[in-house]
Amino acid sequence: MIKICTSELEPYKEIEAYQIQQKKVLLGKQGAANIFIGTMRDFNEGEEVKGMTLEHYPGMTEKQLEHVVAETEAQWSLLDTLVIHRVGDVFPDDVLVLVVVWSVHRGTAFDACRFIMEALKSKVPFWKKEILSDGSRRWVDKNTDGYVELS
């Protein structure tokens, strides 16, 4: 399932509710779940960040998320996926994105969850505008490559 979320994203509530709904798909078969949760930090590129606005392109965002999930499902054998992305005004420690992949084996779950995150960050139309501590605003330029980034 994919979902755009306009108010607080509570990842564990969302996962538990979805797992109940998807019992037929998951029960007995789910060996592995890999979950990614992306959260807003209070600093970025050396500056304190007070808040952020997440813009998206309604319609295209959903369409591209569906493409990402379809591409992932074509590449790996998965039981189910859940992708939820927050839009609108957010603040530090708000959850921005949740990706869950359920599969029989663990390698698949890790690979597919990471692939979805990277594809989401490079292809799905969302844009972040940060509010800095002095009240000024700046657009985030571009996303980094999560396969090569240094810690």
Next chain:
Amino acid sequence: MIKICTSELEPYKEIEAYQIQQKKVLLGKQGAANIFIGTMRDFNEGEEVKGMTLEHYPGMTEKQLEHVVAETEAQWSLLDTLVIHRVGDVFPDDVLVLVVVWSVHRGTAFDACRFIMEALKSKVPFWKKEILSDGSRRWVDKNTDGYVELS
């Protein structure tokens, strides 16, 4: 934190409780969390499995889990980690293992969480004995390599 769990492992409750406890470490800084949840399946190597007993080596299990976490923290810059493993009698759909890694950047969280799982499966003394549908019991021989396994 590492923990051996002798009754039902409820992953989301554990994560939420731990996050509250670790507020000082996580708030503002947590950009990424990667979570792995391993669950008991009702089939393995072509046979229906009714239940399982997880044996461990009290003392050594904790010591080796601490080594795995220390090795991971030496290799990646992490904010925090949580590893919980179930022991004793378990049944299909019971959660067996929970690994959570919190970090600033997503690549780190994915890499470190997967590393912990692979190290846990190859080095930490736990042993699974399955109960098959005819009531017979068999020891699981060895774990697969999660980096190369096919789906």
Next chain:
Amino acid sequence: MSIKVRYFASLKELIGQAGDDCEFVSGMTVLDVWQALLPEKAMPTNVLAAINMEYVSLDSILKDEDELAFFPPVTGG
């Protein structure tokens, strides 16, 4: 006989509007639409384009009534 054009994020601010309409001319490309609507604005090198919510290249040819969007690199997640 028109193309519905939409701008997003920093590009919307740069152009000063969220969208526009462009008279449809048979055979026109994505780049032709930009040049017709914004003759004095050079297209930033990293601009992405979508027709009817699917990514396209700048030389893609439009059909009447298409929705064409221009936006900067995406930064979600």
Next chain:
Amino acid sequence: MSIKVRYFASLKELIGQAGDDCEFVSGMTVLDVWQALLPEKAMPTNVLAAINMEYVSLDSILKDEDELAFFPPVTGG
């Protein structure tokens, strides 16, 4: 003057007991202990050994009062 020996999982079943004590002899190795306690049982090729809960090789030398464990490949997670 003894080594506390422990067996786990399938090895415990194979041997028929959870542990044993072995008289300590200066310079004795992990393999020496196995051979002293189980002279008629060939050690399975995949057996792992730990002294005081840390992995060791079969030629590691024991100290008096050490806890020595033998077990099969681990299968947790």
